[in-house]
Amino acid sequence: MTGPATPNPSDPDHSSPRPASQRTLGSETALERDVVVVGAGPAGLMAARTLRAAGKSVAVLEARDRVGGRTWSRDVDGAFLEIGGQWVSPDQTELLGLLAELGKETYPRYRDGESVYISPDGARHTYTGSMFPADADTVAEMERLIGILDGLVAEIGAAEPWAHPKARELDTVSFHHWLRQQSSDEAACNNIGIFVAGGMLTKPAHAFSTLQAVLMAASAGSFSNLVDEDFILDRRVVGGMQSVSEAMAAELGDDVVFLDTPVRTIRWGGPEDTYAEYVPGMPVTVWSDRVTVVAQDVVVAVPPNLYSRISFEPPLPRLQHQMHQHQSLGLVIKVHAVYETPFWREAGLSGTGFGAMELCQEVYDNTNHGDDRGTLVAFVSDEKADEVFALPAEERRRLILESLAHYLGDEALSPVVYYESDFGSEEWTRGAYAASYDLGGLHRYGAHQRTPVGPIRWACSDLAAEGYQHVDGALRQGRLAATEVLSGAGALVGSAAPGA
Numbered sequence: 130m131t132g133p134a135t136p137n138p139s140d141p142d143h144s145s146p147r148p149a150s151q152r153t154l155g156s157e158t159a160l161e162r163d164v165v166v167v168g169a170g171p172a173g174l175m176a177a178r179t180l181r182a183a184g185k186s187v188a189v190l191e192a193r194d195r196v197g198g199r200t201w202s203r204d205v206d207g208a209f210l211e212i213g214g215q216w217v218s219p220d221q222t223e224l225l226g227l228l229a230e231l232g233k234e235t236y237p238r239y240r241d242g243e244s245v246y247i248s249p250d251g252a253r254h255t256y257t258g259s260m261f262p263a264d265a266d267t268v269a270e271m272e273r274l275i276g277i278l279d280g281l282v283a284e285i286g287a288a289e290p291w292a293h294p295k296a297r298e299l300d301t302v303s304f305h306h307w308l309r310q311q312s313s314d315e316a317a318c319n320n321i322g323i324f325v326a327g328g329m330l331t332k333p334a335h336a337f338s339t340l341q342a343v344l345m346a347a348s349a350g351s352f353s354n355l356v357d358e359d360f361i362l363d364r365r366v367v368g369g370m371q372s373v374s375e376a377m378a379a380e381l382g383d384d385v386v387f388l389d390t391p392v393r394t395i396r397w398g399g400p401e402d403t404y405a406e407y408v409p410g411m412p413v414t415v416w417s418d419r420v421t422v423v424a425q426d427v428v429v430a431v432p433p434n435l436y437s438r439i440s441f442e443p444p445l446p447r448l449q450h451q452m453h454q455h456q457s458l459g460l461v462i463k464v465h466a467v468y469e470t471p472f473w474r475e476a477g478l479s480g481t482g483f484g485a486m487e488l489c490q491e492v493y494d495n496t497n498h499g500d501d502r503g504t505l506v507a508f509v510s511d512e513k514a515d516e517v518f519a520l521p522a523e524e525r526r527r528l529i530l531e532s533l534a535h536y537l538g539d540e541a542l543s544p545v546v547y548y549e550s551d552f553g554s555e556e557w558t559r560g561a562y563a564a565s566y567d568l569g570g571l572h573r574y575g576a577h578q579r580t581p582v583g584p585i586r587w588a589c590s591d592l593a594a595e596g597y598q599h600v601d602g603a604l605r606q607g608r609l610a611a612t613e614v615l616s617g618a619g620a621l622v623g624s625a626a627p628g629a
């Protein structure tokens with residue numbers, strides 16, 4: 130059997146195909162660069178951009194045939210869709226600054242008119258403002274819970290939640306159980322829970338800790354910001370969020386960014402060497418499917434669940450081996466439904482809807498800039514995604530559209546374009562939106578998650594403080610890793626460091 134043709138590694142410009150059966154790694158001629166960046170998502174490209182601006186030579190090696198990682202804007206059946214990350218909030222100053230620098234415009238999410246809340250009994254209510262029209266006691270409980278969480282966020286912050294005296298206590302209780310320790314109002318607990326669970330970490334609230342929930346809120350400035358969709362889902366980028374990465378890659382050039390180039394091995398020593406023996410400046414060799422690069426520093430800008438796809442020689446220390454097994458991505462289906470017109474607007478509806486018990490827990494007007502057609506975006510998260518992924522595609526589509534119709538009426542049943550983003554099936558992501566620790570992992574490992582290991586630094590939105598899980602956090606992490614490479618800062622794991 131002959132497989133698909135793959136590029137010939139002995140061909141320096143990688144143009145002549147050869148059978149996959151002859152596949153070998155790397156190329157015979159190694160490129161020499163100061164720094165290798167693994168991954169051309171927003172974090173990797175910002176790292177490369179910062180290093181290049183400081184005069185360093187860089188190679189960015191990207192596994193996919195495109196840049197942008199978890200941001201991906203494409204045409205589907207004639208509709209422009211944001212398959213991945215898209216929204217920008219006012220606190221995301223790193224992203225806003227980059228947009229301004231690149232000359233990119235933004236536009237606000239449509240939000241005029243009434244929103245829809247579906248209560249636990251399945252009843253549909255319309256409302257304005259940011260608080261669901263639940264019964265008065267539940268609203269009071271929600272406000273009280275938001276107040277408690279705002280207090281914890283202000284006290285603990287996003288930078289080092291693991292260092293706070295309450296870290297262990299809050300990290301060893303699930304958000305689900307903590308909410309029920311605070312309140313006996315089940316509807317209030319569910320409504321507050323979905324802002325972090327289905328809404329952000331895309332894991333059930335019993336699967337992550339209260340400390341992780343506090344970090345999520347702190348990364349957006351406050352819990353109040355997190356529950357305010359007008360803040361957190363404020364604006365979009367004209368031309369799509371992926372165009373930000375495309376613009377950075379275009380600036381860097383084809384001799385810097387290599388696509389279709391999965392990195393397989395990072396090697397600075399032999400199997401018997403230990404990281405305690407690493408000395409800054411030692412050459413490190415990075416093997417990929419297409420190019421081999423020798424450099425002094427490496428920035429690994431991929432999500433932590435993919436670190437183990439790379440072989441490290443010598444093997445990473447025990448601490449990293451353990452830590453990386455406690456960070457996993459959530460799961461969410463981002464549903465896109467395009468209609469001839471934004472029919473909900475004529476009915477005085479904003480297109481925004483929430484229902485903790487609904488299949489689609491959130492729905493928003495996602496109509497493109499300057500588009501006559503109307504687009505809705507909705508999210509099916511964690512256990513609900515498991516349930517519908519087990520169904521045939523047509524059945525899943527029917528149930529999802531029925532859920533949209535509960536919010537916005539029967540016209541929602543008949544989109545002209547329908548698409549489900551499924552990053553869980555993407556080899557080079559494996560989930561959505563981003564990574565979080567399992568119960569107890571954040572206080573145990575958080576302090577070490579960014580610590581450089583030998584010549585390797587780590588950068589991705591999953592490790593961010595401000596902008597955690599968002600493009601803004603990815604850019605901050607990319608810039609930070611590059612700055613540390615330039616200054617030589619950051620405690621390299623050595624004989625004094627844990628895990629060496």
Ligand SMILES: Cc1cc2nc3c(=O)[nH]c(=O)nc-3n(C[C@H](O)[C@H](O)[C@H](O)COP(=O)(O)OP(=O)(O)OC[C@H]3O[C@@H](n4cnc5c(N)ncnc54)[C@H](O)[C@@H]3O)c2cc1C
Binds near residue numbers: 167200391589
């Ligand atoms: C459906 C969805 C919706 C989202 N919505 C929003 C939103 O509205 N707003 C927002 O700000 N954020 C959102 N996000 C999150 C945001 O997209 C991510 O936080 C951001 O893209 C992370 O950037 P990154 O560079 O850290 O990682 P990534 O974007 O994941 O980039 C990592 C890159 O590394 C590559 N890679 C992996 N392994 C290797 C390897 N071995 N060799 C070479 N390359 C490799 C990958 O192909 C990828 O291109 C969303 C994400 C998803 C999936």
